[in-house]
Amino acid sequence: MRSLHLPFTNWILLCTIFCCLSSIAGGQNSNKGTDFWVGFMSHIEGVGGTRGAQMALYITSDVSTSGTVFVNGIGSSQNFNVTANTVTELTIPTGAYVDNIQAALNKGIHIVSKDPIVVFAHIYAYVISGATLVLPTNTLGKDYYVLSAQPSATETYSYSQFMVIATEDATQVEITPSALTVNGNPAGVPFTVLLNKGEVYQVQSKTDLSGSHVASTGNDSTGCKRIAVFGGTTWSPLGCIQADTGDNLYQQHYPVSTWGREYITIPFATRKRDDFKIVASENNTIININGTIINLNAGQTYSTSSSGIALHITSNNPISVAQYSITQVCDGITGDPEMILLTPVEQNIRMITMYLTTHYQIVGNYINVLIKDQFKNSFRINGAAPKSAFIPVGNTGYVYLQEKLAAGSYTLSADSGFNAIAYGFGDIESYGYSAGSNIEEVDKKIIANTSIASNITGTCVNTPIFFTISLPYATSHLVWDFGNGQTFTVDNPVTSSTAPPYIYNYVNLATNNTVIYTQPGTYIIKAIATRNGLTGCEAFDELIYNLLIEDLPKVITQPVYTMCSNEPVVNIINLIGQRPSGKYTFKGDGLIDSLFNPATAGSGPHNIEIINTSINGNCSQLIDFIINVNPAPFVDAGDEIDIDLGETAQLNAKVSGDILDFTWAADTSLSNPNSLTPIVTPTKNTLYKLYVNSENGCTAVDSVLVRVYTDLEVPNAFSPNNDGVNDTWQISGIENYPDSQVYIYNRYGEKVFYSKGYGIPWDGARNSNHPLPPATYYYVIKPNNPRIPNPLVGPVTIIY
Known part of the structure; x- marks a missing residue:
């Protein structure tokens, strides 16, 4: 078979x-x-x-x-x-x-x-x-x-x-x-x-x-x-x-x-x-x-x-x-x-x-x-x-x-x-x-090197390149064509090899034995070698080599970039005068990829390095600069305070560092905006903000909430007709009772609304989906707070 x-x-x-x-x-x-x-x-x-x-x-x-x-x-x-x-x-x-x-x-x-x-x-x-x-x-x-x-x-x-x-x-x-x-x-x-x-x-x-x-x-x-x-x-x-x-x-x-x-x-x-x-x-x-x-x-x-x-x-x-x-x-x-x-x-x-x-x-x-x-x-x-x-x-x-x-x-x-x-x-x-192979002529090839890399397939513009040709025989005549208009012919080139492969370096004292490409692009380098004693095809060998020359934009950076330790994470690419093309790698304190976190890096100067590589990887440049992180002042406006309407409270703030000045945001209920321990007499929930400035130019802010408790004021009617007036059932003061529970029942004892916390006021809809008809309904409000230990009950009427 x-x-x-x-x-x-x-x-x-x-x-x-x-x-x-x-x-x-x-x-x-x-x-x-x-x-x-x-x-x-x-x-x-x-x-x-x-x-x-x-x-x-x-x-x-x-x-x-x-x-x-x-x-x-x-x-x-x-x-x-x-x-x-x-x-x-x-x-x-x-x-x-x-x-x-x-x-x-x-x-x-x-x-x-x-x-x-x-x-x-x-x-x-x-x-x-x-x-x-x-x-x-x-x-x-x-x-x-x-x-x-x-x-x-x-x-x-x-x-x-x-x-x-x-x-x-x-x-x-x-x-x-x-x-x-x-x-x-x-x-x-x-x-x-x-x-x-x-x-x-x-x-x-x-x-x-x-x-x-x-x-x-x-x-x-x-x-x-x-x-x-x-x-x-x-x-x-x-x-x-x-x-x-x-x-x-x-x-x-x-x-x-x-x-x-x-x-x-x-x-x-x-x-x-x-x-x-x-x-x-x-x-x-x-x-x-x-x-x-x-x-x-x-x-x-x-x-x-x-x-x-x-x-x-x-x-x-x-x-x-x-x-x-x-x-x-x-x-x-x-x-x-x-x-x-x-x-x-x-x-x-x-x-x-x-x-x-x-x-x-x-x-x-x-x-x-x-x-x-x-x-x-x-x-x-x-x-x-x-x-x-x-x-x-x-x-x-x-x-x-x-x-x-x-x-x-x-x-x-x-x-x-x-x-x-x-x-x-x-x-x-x-x-x-x-499964795959680099198919190349083992003994017959053009080789390009730079002072820092061998066998390159490409490099940056203006980089001196050394060219070598490898042959399986000794050649008597060699013609170079570097693809940029530059050619060079040599008779009886010198090789140090005594057996194959024979290595011939491009030697031209007028150009320091190098070739420099000043413009990006793909250059086709050719070398024609002659083998003595043969005719026809065997007498000539044309070797071809493609060289990719790439360029990168000249990037200007400020020598030192200063920021404060409490500032948001910054993308360091945005700190460069001209955004480089190609691919990047990053190195430095406080870095995750290109994102610099001043809090992670800590106070002091930090050297940041960006290695910018061309798309094909043949050309790279190092961009480095300093990010100086100044310490931000410390500020703590204190813990939240609960008071009843008509009472006063004393704020207890703390600041430290190289403080230049500090002040509370303007508020008429403050006794002294320039004191760390002012007396306040708010009539409603109030957030007090303390701003601090340091000698090094950094700022900080913190806030403290003074919660003012009042009795709940429950309206007995509202009109959810979308006219912009009393469209929802607003319960005054319930925002201070985040654990409260609100129940609404119809006259048959069916629950038509429930909310915990009452973050969204009732708009007169059954389970917030279908509008209810005009009628009188009954509420049960459980504040779940020792200040109001018992539930509040009563009627509420929907009027259209």
Whole structure:
């Protein structure tokens, strides 16, 4: 039985495009994510009939955007819209399918979007399915080696295969198959094809095509065109010769320039065995696999297996490594074939978002994570520490994690770079993908530094920048273009390196070996290096690096801001002369975020620091100033006083501090407004306020209530007719009896109104909802105060 990989939802990698794919051209995060090429590779079931293969594209983004998918060779055009953090699915017409044919066909699938997107391609039929992450055009290269697998000898249409797609017209491609092709091309003998933009060329063999070489060639630097390469099989059983279950394999390949020299593999959870294949791009490549030494030349491959242990693979030259899951009949463990191109230790990320599912019989989802031991405690899954323990990988300084997760979306993050793959198994089912990687040319890149930071992607205006170029070879001629009109050419540049990578610093004494950008913006820095003794594409390398220069407003602050300890909390951003743009962090006494609390800070001078960072984090400035908190005077107007009407009372206030003066608010019942102990004779409830001024300019105020008790005066009628006169039943003096209870009954003894405290006078409505008819009602007022120990009762008439 043939097995089926998961549909798209298993491969959704909702990571921001900058954390997943960075520009190969410059080795920096310059990918715009607007242009992709992919091909509908051959499938064992073809595209006819009910079991025929189909191809779907799954597009996601962290922003809402739109775009178009073209297959010009068949006149197909499909527009699409993507809502941020959701998935859009497009079905590719079967006319784009490339059958078992080796010829140039205008069937390339071109995806163009307005904003950065992530694209997955999925080829599936009946119970045979495979998918791949699609790389943006600007991350493609010109030199590839293929990794594939042995096809089935008994299945007629089981082939090892790879596909080349041209992204520009007049693209000359040299193909050196590692095995005899179905078209009769012999192993090891190069042949050339000329492709125009959008044309694809598929190569197939009944033998494993791993190690085949595919290169874009030309007669000069302008003839070197980027190409996309996809490899895999139409269908393969993996793991044992007797297997009758398998899958098609479908993976976009990474250019040689992005390969690494160190890989650490992590076993697939639950499986008894993992298979691996390594390919070299250079002669005399010495590979160490857990102490076993292997020597490979360019295009040679080496296969190995491991049972539940991590492999530490190092090499003197860049290599590519694929990890294979074997079919279920080989080990009796739930799962089926899968091929994942691993990312080297040199390529890593700090945050990704991915999605796991249980579709199509998947019963277990897992992630494998590799990280340096010193940063393992910072690793988080949706903000929480993982449940499983990290396992050391020998003495490498790395540890790995195998974590089983339920279906759903997960964000992985850490304080340092990590590598991860996601995968799942079910009954003769499997899926897997690299969960994300910074795809950059390891030895071929431009590096920018400042005096305080290395490997920057941006900085402030007017900051001196030091540029360096790393190359895998010694160059004899170097041309710099800094994107601001400034160029520099040097012959026979000096390097201190004696082996790759060769490091060349930008040296120009006239500019102190630095470049300064005086205006904000994105600058495209280019470096063209020449390699002696070669012609065509191999003689030139153009490296591109995007540098974001940001600016921040010049902020003016007063040197000292003075306030009193009893003043309200103040937002310190409002104390700045010009509100800065971007993001802020705050430091200082009495601060919660940007809010300064003088009472918490205490009296005295307080240094406040605001670090203002530009929106993209490339530029920052320190804003600091002093907030001087003066102590406010202390004032206590005393406790509340209760008196009966006609009585007098003495206030007992207290003040302290550096007092300048104090006074009670003007009131005729006060004997002396400038005394702390005046005699008062209020005729109603009165709030007396005492104002205090200190020598340092701070003020304070406190108040005391003198409550004047009187008998309750209860009216025997009122007219709730909304004419503004006697519309409510006002009980004079009841405000001094906060615990009072007021009951109203009709002539039948039914309670029609009740209030505790009588804060809102009765308006003649039944339970404050429906107006009552004119009549005489009866009240019971319970003051609940020793001063009036007995309830008051009597009639009250409603008159309209």
